[in-house]
Amino acid sequence: MSRKSTMEDVPRWADLAARLVPLTVLPTVLWQSAMGFTDGPSWMLTPYVLVLSLVVELLAFLTLGLVRPWGEVFPRWIPFAGGRNVPTLFAVSVASLGAVAVTFAGAVGALGWADAPQGITMTLCYLPFLAWGPLLAIVTVHYLLRRTRGGHSISESLAGSKPTGNGSSVENDSPAFTFRTMR
Numbered sequence: 064m065s066r067k068s069t070m071e072d073v074p075r076w077a078d079l080a081a082r083l084v085p086l087t088v089l090p091t092v093l094w095q096s097a098m099g100f101t102d103g104p105s106w107m108l109t110p111y112v113l114v115l116s117l118v119v120e121l122l123a124f125l126t127l128g129l130v131r132p133w134g135e136v137f138p139r140w141i142p143f144a145g146g147r148n149v150p151t152l153f154a155v156s157v158a159s160l161g162a163v164a165v166t167f168a169g170a171v172g173a174l175g176w177a178d179a180p181q182g183i184t185m186t187l188c189y190l191p192f193l194a195w196g197p198l199l200a201i202v203t204v205h206y207l208l209r210r211t212r213g214g215h216s217i218s219e220s221l222a223g224s225k226p227t228g229n230g231s232s233v234e235n236d237s238p239a240f241t242f243r244t245m246r
Contacts, residue, residue: 077205084126087191092116094188129206151210158203166196
């Protein structure tokens, strides 16, 4: 049984945050790639650094799945899972662990190399990387709320109402966000 897509409920800010993630990683990836060629290409170091850079950029790109249809339904080309719904808990767990890991890695990268000869340049290249973890965490929370609140956006859930499109609104039944007065 297919679940209703909540893609129409992705607000502009969440989409923008997800799109920024691959860009925050780009200076770090470029720095790493350049470091693979510094003392002349090495048959072992250069391919390792280039593959690592590509993997980091691909992992950053996966953040877009939290605001795209392929983050709700696995693409058909994926063996054994194609066409099936992405389990919300799976996506949120992986994204949350990723947010913690990249926040730690970014802090180590930005703050741990100040004594190196190229420490200032490397630190400047890693500073945008620091935004990856928080941006991923914010988009992950939005994904969780969007997928578990029946398609309501965060602002609608927090406000306790859902716009009907004709200028009025319908009260949201969510007990976590609705405050009712006794009459």
